[in-house]
Amino acid sequence: MPSLIDLAHPIHPGTAPWPGTPSVETRFLDRAAATRPDERHSNSTRFAMNVHCGTHLDAPFHFFDTGKTVDQIPLSQTFGPATLVRLPQRGAGQAVTVDDLRPHEASLRKTRKLILQTGWSARWLQHDFFEAHPDLSVEAARFCVACGVELVGVETPSVDHAPHDTHLELLGNNVVIVECLRGLEQVPHNEFLFAAIPLNLAGRDGSPVRAVAIVE
Secondary structure: OOEEEEOEOOOOOOOOOOOOOOOOEEEEEEOHHHOEOOEOOOOEEEEEOOOOOOOEEEOHHHOOOOOOOHHHOOHHHHEEEEEEEEOOOOOOOOEEOHHHHHHHHHHHHHHOEEEEEOOHHHHOOOOOOOOOOOEEOHHHHHHHHHOOOOEEEEOOOOOOOOOOHHHHHHHOOOOEEEEOEOOHHHOOOOEEEEEOOEOOOOOOOEEEEOOEEEEO
């Protein structure tokens, strides 16, 4: 049987939101402990969150009003073989470049999914997680597009900083983005089966995902 490696951060009120956006909210609507002999109760929870909080997927509609919404993304684009590029020492303010990706070109053309390990997930819940994280350069994004890549996954909260040219390059070419991954150091192979299935949120720009690596 294959093993599943959880690549998604837990969702709870302490999950770090994108700066300036609301925190995750959870509250019980009902409690099983309220059950009486004449009335059955159950635990039931309401939660609210920004769809770009925690481990999540960006759809093209995130930056383009005419782009695909999350419910229009084929599920096959969010599941399948992926290429893991390990750059564990890529630190604050540094970019992932074409030269980093070129040695993996054959694999990228085959799997069409790029997952980047920079080690930034170790900064999760720390004060600088959203600050000077590593970027994917615009030139590297263009290289991905030229290789036929259809999904890019990163440990960082974003593939870039403002003015978000890398987002524009990827999403503008229907390459979906998965951000805030974790646990990639546990993946034993540089090619593996990856899944990041979004919720079927009609007409929306993104979705939380339970990203996993499926390995033999």
